[in-house]
Amino acid sequence: MIRGQAIQEKFFIDDFYIHDLLRDAKKATNEDIEKILQKAERFEGLSHQDVAALLVVQEKKYIDRIFEIARKIKSHVYGERVVVFAPLYVSDYCVNQCEYCGFNCDSSFRRRKLSMAEVMQEVKVLEKMGHKRIALEAGEDQENCPIDYILECIKTIYSMKFENGEIRRVNVNIAATTVDEYKMLKAAQIGTYILFQETYHQETYERVHPKGPKSDYMYHSTAFDRAMEAGVDDVGAGVLFGLYDYKYDVLGLMLHNEHLEKKFGAGFHTISVPRICDADDMLNTRYEYAVNDEDFLKLVAIIRLAVPYTGIIVSTRETKEMRKNLINIGISQMSAGSSTRVGGYSEAQADIEQFSLADNRDVKEVVYWIMEEGFVPSFCTACYRQGRSGDRFMRLAKSGNIKNVCLPNGLLTLKEYAVDYGDKRFKKLARKTTKKHMKQIKNKETKKKVTENLKQIEKKGKRDLYL
Numbered sequence: 001m002i003r004g005q006a007i008q009e010k011f012f013i014d015d016f017y018i019h020d021l022l023r024d025a026k027k028a029t030n031e032d033i034e035k036i037l038q039k040a041e042r043f044e045g046l047s048h049q050d051v052a053a054l055l056v057v058q059e060k061k062y063i064d065r066i067f068e069i070a071r072k073i074k075s076h077v078y079g080e081r082v083v084v085f086a087p088l089y090v091s092d093y094c095v096n097q098c099e100y101c102g103f104n105c106d107s108s109f110r111r112r113k114l115s116m117a118e119v120m121q122e123v124k125v126l127e128k129m130g131h132k133r134i135a136l137e138a139g140e141d142q143e144n145c146p147i148d149y150i151l152e153c154i155k156t157i158y159s160m161k162f163e164n165g166e167i168r169r170v171n172v173n174i175a176a177t178t179v180d181e182y183k184m185l186k187a188a189q190i191g192t193y194i195l196f197q198e199t200y201h202q203e204t205y206e207r208v209h210p211k212g213p214k215s216d217y218m219y220h221s222t223a224f225d226r227a228m229e230a231g232v233d234d235v236g237a238g239v240l241f242g243l244y245d246y247k248y249d250v251l252g253l254m255l256h257n258e259h260l261e262k263k264f265g266a267g268f269h270t271i272s273v274p275r276i277c278d279a280d281d282m283l284n285t286r287y288e289y290a291v292n293d294e295d296f297l298k299l300v301a302i303i304r305l306a307v308p309y310t311g312i313i314v315s316t317r318e319t320k321e322m323r324k325n326l327i328n329i330g331i332s333q334m335s336a337g338s339s340t341r342v343g344g345y346s347e348a349q350a351d352i353e354q355f356s357l358a359d360n361r362d363v364k365e366v367v368y369w370i371m372e373e374g375f376v377p378s379f380c381t382a383c384y385r386q387g388r389s390g391d392r393f394m395r396l397a398k399s400g401n402i403k404n405v406c407l408p409n410g411l412l413t414l415k416e417y418a419v420d421y422g423d424k425r426f427k428k429l430a431r432k433t434t435k436k437h438m439k440q441i442k443n444k445e446t447k448k449k450v451t452e453n454l455k456q457i458e459k460k461g462k463r464d465l466y467l
């Protein structure tokens, strides 16, 4: 483990420092907690000490305040939109032995990768579901799934056009790689490069990743440095909560984010919050740090307070009930109608899944439900195509202006979805949602433009209109 300022400059995770933070956090007084919450309410983000203090807080009155502030921050920064996307698994070949994953190299099943014809088949189904934004997922295997294959998949996906639109943004979640390969991904116009750290606790990391290239903790942890050096300016982090103490991993995320901010001028674009679920029998019995629902909600809300301008993503690993709680405390993106199998959208008998799902509703049900919860479901992909990425995106978010495009764009994509995929009942709620949220657009010019664009979509069949 690494200690000391001089070494910390070389590597951003300092195990002793994190343990010291958690030990000292127990000394925080009620007055300290009050001050931290007031600071969070001013959208200033939190220091490591502040985050640690909130992570050890137990009193209900403070936890309720954390939830309340988290919701306020989400609404202040992004408005009431919730972005919807789907994962697309293209290959389950993997040479790693991550012990929590169904694709690990010890699992015995017929592995495969999609042919380009099969990729097209999957994209057709995703488009029929209404998706415009996907996260491309693949295991690590240089031989069976090299970078050229991933690039071909991206090219294939972007080349497909349909009557109702197309997949407009491909985020990519593939193994840590070299600067040269990240440059290739950048040139292929990916959206966000996603990589989960799984856990920042090195000893645990090495125990749960015993074999394969991913077992190299340092190489994995410094992947975003190489990606950003290669010009990929949106990176999406995540840990698998439950592998180690969640408090440690939340602080690990904070240190990592800060390191990137200092070095590249922008931290994480998004943070994903998967966890080893209580419902997952196979895994839960083996993980002493599995996070219960109460702690999970608290940790997500604390992340929202700590990094107000970073998107937070929840997957269909969580139940409908949990996702309902999560959108009310600051989640800004969620997957819907997901399959975690290769070929899972177009084939009834697809192979093994990477992890099991707890929310099996289809996209239309999820989108309808988001509206019922008072939010605007959004298929927006505007920022990446408008060049609003990296530090440019962060400047816009920090100035409180991103919501001025998020909400209008959300409403425009909702209109597209309603016209193309909605039945009578859906359209009715979409109209009501739009009417309600249009009132929040204060800028007269923007309002006029959105009103005009809504008409263009409905009456003239226009698509892909955005600010």
Ligand code: SF4
Binding pocket: 094, 095, 096, 097, 098, 101, 102, 103, 104, 105, 138, 139, 140, 175, 214
């Ligand atoms: Fe492979 Fe990723 Fe699964 Fe690990 S988590 S076994 S790298 S697919």
Ligand code: SF4
Binding pocket: 081, 083, 378, 380, 381, 382, 383, 384, 402, 405, 406, 407, 409
């Ligand atoms: Fe995301 Fe930008 Fe669209 Fe907002 S405007 S939903 S930040 S792509």
